[in-house]
Amino acid sequence: MTSLLIKGASLLGGEAADVYVEDGLIRSVGPFSGTAETVDADGLVLLPGLVDLHTHLREPGREDAETVLTGSQAAAAGGYTSVLAMANTTPVTDTAEAAERVLDLGRAAGLVDVQPVGAVTKGLAGEELAELGLMARSRARVRVFSDDGKCVADPRVMRRALEYVKAFGGVVSQHSQDPALAPYGSACCHEGQLSGELGLPGWPSVAEETIVARDVMLARHTGSRVHVAHVSTAGSVEVVRWAKAQGIAVTAEVTPHHLLLTTDLLSGYDPTYKVNPPLRPAEDVEALRAALADGTIDAVATDHAPHARHDKEHAFVDAAFGMLGLETALPVVATVMVESGLLDWAGVARVMSVNPAAIAGLDRHGRPLAEGEPANLTLVDPSASYVVDREASLSLSRNNPWHGRTVTGRVVGTFLRGRRTFGS
Ligand SMILES: NC(=O)N[C@@H](CC(=O)O)C(=O)O
Ligand SMILES: [Zn+2]
Numbered sequence: 001m002t003s004l005l006i007k008g009a010s011l012l013g014g015e016a017a018d019v020y021v022e023d024g025l026i027r028s029v030g031p032f033s034g035t036a037e038t039v040d041a042d043g044l045v046l047l048p049g050l051v052d053l054h055t056h057l058r059e060p061g062r063e064d065a066e067t068v069l070t071g072s073q074a075a076a077a078g079g080y081t082s083v084l085a086m087a088n089t090t091p092v093t094d095t096a097e098a099a100e101r102v103l104d105l106g107r108a109a110g111l112v113d114v115q116p117v118g119a120v121t122k123g124l125a126g127e128e129l130a131e132l133g134l135m136a137r138s139r140a141r142v143r144v145f146s147d148d149g150k151c152v153a154d155p156r157v158m159r160r161a162l163e164y165v166k167a168f169g170g171v172v173s174q175h176s177q178d179p180a181l182a183p184y185g186s187a188c189c190h191e192g193q194l195s196g197e198l199g200l201p202g203w204p205s206v207a208e209e210t211i212v213a214r215d216v217m218l219a220r221h222t223g224s225r226v227h228v229a230h231v232s233t234a235g236s237v238e239v240v241r242w243a244k245a246q247g248i249a250v251t252a253e254v255t256p257h258h259l260l261l262t263t264d265l266l267s268g269y270d271p272t273y274k275v276n277p278p279l280r281p282a283e284d285v286e287a288l289r290a291a292l293a294d295g296t297i298d299a300v301a302t303d304h305a306p307h308a309r310h311d312k313e314h315a316f317v318d319a320a321f322g323m324l325g326l327e328t329a330l331p332v333v334a335t336v337m338v339e340s341g342l343l344d345w346a347g348v349a350r351v352m353s354v355n356p357a358a359i360a361g362l363d364r365h366g367r368p369l370a371e372g373e374p375a376n377l378t379l380v381d382p383s384a385s386y387v388v389d390r391e392a393s394l395s396l397s398r399n400n401p402w403h404g405r406t407v408t409g410r411v412v413g414t415f416l417r418g419r420r421t422f423g424s
């Protein structure tokens with residue numbers, strides 16, 4: 001029997017209590033008089049373990065950039081107890097066997113619950129539906145499907161996918177990029193004055209917004225659920241807000257980088273800041289923050305996208321798209337949203353744990369801090385400021401846009417079913 005006492009933590013930033021954990025479950029919340037191994041949590045905030053709807057773990061295929069183990073280590077250090085592993089690996093997660101393999105790699109690593117995302121189409125080619133039903137019925141119990149990295153651009157394919165996943169309560173997470181308006185690979189800078197000045201191919205906001213608008217209408221038509229991955233523009237926010245007001249089953253996520261970083265960072269041609277969708281102007285960032293605060297955007301998801309040096313350290317136009325995010329998401333959200341008063345800690349729990357777990361259909365994560373619940377927990381020091389150092393990362397990759405920045409709010413402990421997976 002393993003037991004643990006987390007003593008004096010502020011629950012969701014509110015009142016302080018002792019949380020006693022035994023055999024992976026919270027057994028009591030409130031004054032505790034017995035003896036147990038104790039974590040002194042005075043001044044710390046206790047949250048339900050974080051859930052990331054959007055992580056690239058790169059295994060199988062690109063173990064030089066990340067493995068399920070190293071990604072899990074980075075996730076635990078970031079306060080996560082569950083991550084959804086995107087399907088754009090090599091081979092693609094488009095079969096039940098491939099999904100079970102990712103699940104098993106996650107279990108072997110044993111640091112976070114790794115939940116595979118299934119591809120929508122075979123090989124992410126956008127044409128033929130992947131084995132959605134078999135993945136759903138497999139041991140991996142896949143509920144989130146995404147061709148992330150690519151858009152399900154053909155409306156007929158998207159319609160069929162939505163109809164199919166409806167039967168088992170699945171959701172399609174869409175990478176909203178109309179490739180006719182923003183061609184894959186080349187479009188790499190928010191289209192505007194700066195892209196013209198820098199001579200970089202533009203990625204216009206409308207290439208995202210038209211897909212979001214189309215998809216919410218397909219969700220309405222099919223009565224199925226669509227999730228908008230990495231929302232980046234004010235226009236997309238308007239569409240999602242309208243769709244929710246109509247009762248359409250749409251949810252949306254925003255990344256930490258789109259909540260803080262802006263397109264002008266590209267003026268030095270540093271490929272660290274090259275990402276899909278691209279960093280946008282300050283007006284978009286403002287709209288994304290407001291939408292996260294008012295619930296139009298449901299979740300923060302990292303889009304942790306590790307890349308090996310030999311893929312990232314190139315001239316801007318040739319470098320890979322993507323940036324790290326797992327270890328810095330909570331501090332960035334704390335700095336941007338909590339310090340500014342846009343969210344309180346209960347709000348952080350909602351957008352980084354409760355809502356993502358609900359969207360992904362994970363019933364053992366994102367739970368209340370209450371007796372009988374699984375002890376998936378994250379401890380945060382809300383006043384600790386530190387400078388992010390990319391060399392201190394547990395990820396195998398170093399494409400970290402936060403290097404050298406000061407953030408406030410540090411993850412000091414992560415617990416998966418009562419077992420400490422990060423901190424000491
Ligand atoms: N975000 C990125 O720029 N890159 C992601 C793919 C994606 O999320 O679209 C990747 O797999 O590297
Ligand atoms: Zn994407």
Ligand SMILES: [Zn+2]
Nearest residue numbers: 086148149303
């Ligand atoms: Zn992604």
